[in-house]
Amino acid sequence: MVTSADDTHDTVGLRFQEHTRRPSAVTGAVTIDRTTGAFTVRAQTPSQRWYTALNTLGRLHTTLHDAPAPDPEAVRWEWQPLACTHPGALTGTLSLAPHLTVSTFIDRAPTPASDRSYAAAWLTITPAAREHCLAAWALGAAFLGTFITQDPAYRPTAPGGHLLHHNPTDDFMPVDPLDDDDEPPVGMCICGSLPGREECSRCALAPQERDAD
Numbered sequence: 001m002v003t004s005a006d007d008t009h010d011t012v013g014l015r016f017q018e019h020t021r022r023p024s025a026v027t028g029a030v031t032i033d034r035t036t037g038a039f040t041v042r043a044q045t046p047s048q049r050w051y052t053a054l055n056t057l058g059r060l061h062t063t064l065h066d067a068p069a070p071d072p073e074a075v076r077w078e079w080q081p082l083a084c085t086h087p088g089a090l091t092g093t094l095s096l097a098p099h100l101t102v103s104t105f106i107d108r109a110p111t112p113a114s115d116r117s118y119a120a121a122w123l124t125i126t127p128a129a130r131e132h133c134l135a136a137w138a139l140g141a142a143f144l145g146t147f148i149t150q151d152p153a154y155r156p157t158a159p160g161g162h163l164l165h166h167n168p169t170d171d172f173m174p175v176d177p178l179d180d181d182d183e184p185p186v187g188m189c190i191c192g193s194l195p196g197r198e199e200c201s202r203c204a205l206a207p208q209e210r211d212a213d
Contacts, residue, residue, distance in 0.1 A: 010034055016148070030144055037133035038126040039140035041147070047108055047119035053147035054104060054123070056154075057139060058094040077104075100136055101126040 006015045006029050013031030028043030043050065051060060059074040075096055082089040094102040107120045123143060127136040141156035 006031060011040075013040075026148075030140075032137070036126060037130055037136060038124055039136050040122060040124045041140070041144055042122040043147070044118070044120055045147075047106060047117050047121070049147065049150060050106060050119060050121045052150065052152060053143050054092070056142055056146045056152065057102060058096065096139075097135075099128040099132040100139070101128070102139070 002017045002019050003014045006013045008031075011031040011033050013029055015029045016027070018026040026043055026045045026049070028041060028045065030039075030041045032039055054060060054077065059076045075094060077092045077094050079090050079092050082091060089105065089107040092104045092106070094104075096102055102123075102125050104123045105121060108117075123140075125136040125140050125143075127133050138156070142154070145154040145156050146152060
């Protein structure tokens with residue numbers, strides 16, 4: 001997987017492209033909104049691969065190949081077709097917790113024409129307030145990791161090797177992860193970004209580095 005920075009005035013993130021000669025190679029981007037903390041993944045991908053990743057967040061109505069047995073207690077995705085504006089497209093919502101809004105869009109138009117299972121898709125996990133950002137990002141990391149690795153059992157880890165996990169139904173009230181007055185979480189720069197490089201593009205400081213003052 002080849003990655004490159006994708007920072008804008010409103011978001012911080014990266015673009016990714018699967019290094020393969022297959023016509024159905026995956027391309028896309030992952031971003032975090034600087035203001036709301038919303039975690040978004042956009043991709044051009046085989047639709048089955050996208051559904052497998054969605055299944056890590058909530059139970060689908062369909063059976064997926066190689067997917068783990070569904071949890072009968074898991075929250076189900078709710079789907080709505082967009083036949084009028086986007087024939088063949090679907091929007092999905094997942095009601096995990098009051099402090100998180102989870103939505104996805106899948107346009108199953110055949111692109112490229114040789115692969116009718118190919119789709120343009122996005123997923124957004126939006127926290128209700130800044131104090132819920134870490135919950136949204138933990139879920140986003142689990143989704144993205146499953147999507148990239150194609151492993152339904154994938155579990156994200158923090159830089160120290162600890163599992164990154166949060167139950168979205170918990171009453172999650174950490175400190176504001178984007179507050180410059182507080183110590184940033186591991187791997188986060190003091191400006192609030194999550195740089196994937198040695199140096200943050202926003203403040204030119206390595207993660208966790210602070211002024212002596």
